[in-house]
Amino acid sequence: MKLSDAKRLVKNYPDFPKEGIQFKDISPVLENPEAFKALTRSAKQKISALEFNKIVGIDARGFIFGSVLAHVMHKGFIMCRKPGKLPGSLHRASFAYEYAETELGIQAERFSPKDNVLIIDDVLATGGTAKAAGKIVLNAGANLAGFLFIVNLPFLKGIEKLEKTFPGVPVYFVLSY
Numbered sequence: 001m002k003l004s005d006a007k008r009l010v011k012n013y014p015d016f017p018k019e020g021i022q023f024k025d026i027s028p029v030l031e032n033p034e035a036f037k038a039l040t041r042s043a044k045q046k047i048s049a050l051e052f053n054k055i056v057g058i059d060a061r062g063f064i065f066g067s068v069l070a071h072v073m074h075k076g077f078i079m080c081r082k083p084g085k086l087p088g089s090l091h092r093a094s095f096a097y098e099y100a101e102t103e104l105g106i107q108a109e110r111f112s113p114k115d116n117v118l119i120i121d122d123v124l125a126t127g128g129t130a131k132a133a134g135k136i137v138l139n140a141g142a143n144l145a146g147f148l149f150i151v152n153l154p155f156l157k158g159i160e161k162l163e164k165t166f167p168g169v170p171v172y173f174v175l176s177y
């Protein structure tokens with residue numbers, strides 16, 4: 001399937017989960033094997049020249065694309081999770097995102113200083129979520145190799161936020177609306 005056909009399957013829900021939000025629902029893409037493959041194939045191509053050994057997927061939809069790419073590219077996969085989901089000692093960061101405020105954490109023992117980490121999520125909106133994940137990776141002493149998103153919402157300027165916070169760290173995306 002062509003990327004443009006897969007793009008048409010991402011459904012827009014105006015005013016979900018609250019007024020003013022244009023929610024991009026990837027569920028129809030995940031349900032369609034050809035569309036899912038087209039998106040993961042394109043994502044893999046975008047990061048083919050990037051050097052990294054671990055992927056951090058952001059809870060919860062970042063796990064879907066993050067774990068598939070970790071599998072096909074033979075990289076380690078690390079979960080970046082919402083509060084109360086991970087045992088042990090955690091590196092944490094609080095943040096506000098497009099429509100709520102929360103905290104993310106990663107198990108401290110997942111990282112070594114040699115790790116070169118790519119962060120993956122489904123949607124980049126304001127960039128608050130990805131910024132928190134990036135800070136956790138740096139606080140853990142690992143190197144931040146880049147960010148990858150399936151969907152970018154350019155009008156919310158998430159890329160600008162990430163580039164300002166993490167100068168020189170590349171930001172990749174597959175679809176833009």
Ligand code: AMP
Nearest residue numbers: 022023024097098123125126127128129
């Ligand atoms: P942000 O921190 O504002 O970049 O928000 C990104 C996170 O919230 C991602 O984990 C997305 O899954 C989710 N999200 C935010 N805005 C949207 C949206 N308009 N459509 C779908 N998911 C969204």
